[in-house]
Amino acid sequence: MRTSRAGRAGQYLALIGYLLFLALPFLWLISTAFKSPRELGSLHPTWIPENPTLANFRQAFDEQPLLRAAGNSALVAAATALIAVVIALPLAYVVARRRTPLARAATGWVIVSQAFPLVLVIIPLFLVLKNLRLVDSAPGLVLVYVVWALPFALWMLVGHVRSVPVELEEAAAVDGAGRLRTLVSVTAPLLAPGIAATALFAFITAWNEFFFALVLLKTPEKQTLPVVLTHFIGAEGVADLGPLAAAAFLATLPSLLVFALIQRRITGGMLAGAVKS
Template sequence: MSRTAGARDAARGRPRRATSRAVRGARAAQYTALLGYLLFLAFPFLWLVSTAFKPPRELARAHPAWIPDAPTLENFRRAFDEQPLLPAAANSLLAAAVSAVVAIVLATPMAYVLARYRNRFSRAATGWVVISQAFPLVLVIIPLFLILKYLQLVDSLGGLILVYVVWSLPFALWMLTGYVRAVPPELEEAAAVDGAGRLRTLVSVTAPLLIPGIVATALFAFVTAWNEFFFALVLLKSPGKQTLPVVLTHFIGAEGVADLGPLAAAALLATLPGPVLFAAIQRRITGGMLAGAVKS
């Protein structure tokens, strides 16, 4: 009996050991792929940082090094002297912030309607929102330009903000619709039993639970508008109204040769707001999601 029991235990132990090895191998492969992906994403940014602090003689090397031999801030000084970076950054900040706020204000009630009233119209609207994101910019720029010309909004930040709102609204609506569907309808039914109307329910019950989603969507809309180049290039002609991505192209000469040091320094400064905002708001978004889950 003891030999038979030992044989059975050994037979049972082999699949378990094989399964544990397979699990460890799968996890190792996942971690390796994740590390490779992170390195792939970090490589351009790290090279940009290295280039921004290199003096001209190191930039002219045939085989550049990762770490500058003599780090310098000269590229940053030249960048601010050669181009109006601060006014351009102010224009980008204004356009991105206003367009993100307006898009969220418009998308939140629309997302509530699409999520709570499911019918043919809502399904068609949701499908159109998804399809609209596939339209290339070249396809929509001519109609947008003609509309803004008729409204006398060409070469103005107001016209650019209007375009950013129209362009970011489908994405904001699609994201917020998913967040609204995650809110239990029973909470709204309980509020209705207490006598709250639809507007009161949306403001007092649903909106507080949507704060993490609203913040995340607004952040994505802001970063998208901050980095946008094509619309700003076509719609803005006055030097004092141009945004930061357009001004960065001025570091490239007529023959296509870039002043690499100041360009890298200016591009580094233009890249920082996105990661800084994500790092600053990440904990609040996660904490808000957990709080919403506990409340629901």
């Protein structure tokens, strides 16, 4: 059924409205980051700074160890993405290729696990990590992030594995390749877009996560960037708005840059997985 011109125009308007809804807060953040203290205290704020300044960025770096916190976040996020993909890929292969009750139970676990609020699990999680002596450590935080990212990573990769024709694997088996070699040499290269998309989402999730990092990391030298950003808020809840906006703007750049670099591969991989999932 063809879409009428009015319907197509409505779709475009809805898309533009959604893009504006997403873009306006970010644009306001950029505007705030370059405003002077006088403009920040104005009763009639403007979108475009009258006298753009880099003072907020200098103050942000002077007041807080942003580079060290960004390094901690990058290390934790990269380790989370790598480990989550390495674990989820073989699991997704088994779930996608073997339609057993266990595979269906795994799919149900993916859905149910996303329904639990963070507050519900943080206390038992803290006690478990304390017994393992992983509280206030990057490995402990990575372990938490991997467990939290695995269900979504598994769900994404299952759809991508199902998009790979079984005939290719059967041909590899005829040539004498085992399951592991088939997965590594035949299936994995075809799953590159899906793997990139899954790794990116795991990376961004770990990069932006705040609650677990706040509870589990106590040493200032180990804190991640989202936790350090809260230091721009005073004890009475008054935010140092200019430096906070500048630091928050810098914190969003890595995710945007990574997404921009592999956008086409991610889009193709997500569509391929969605068709077959």
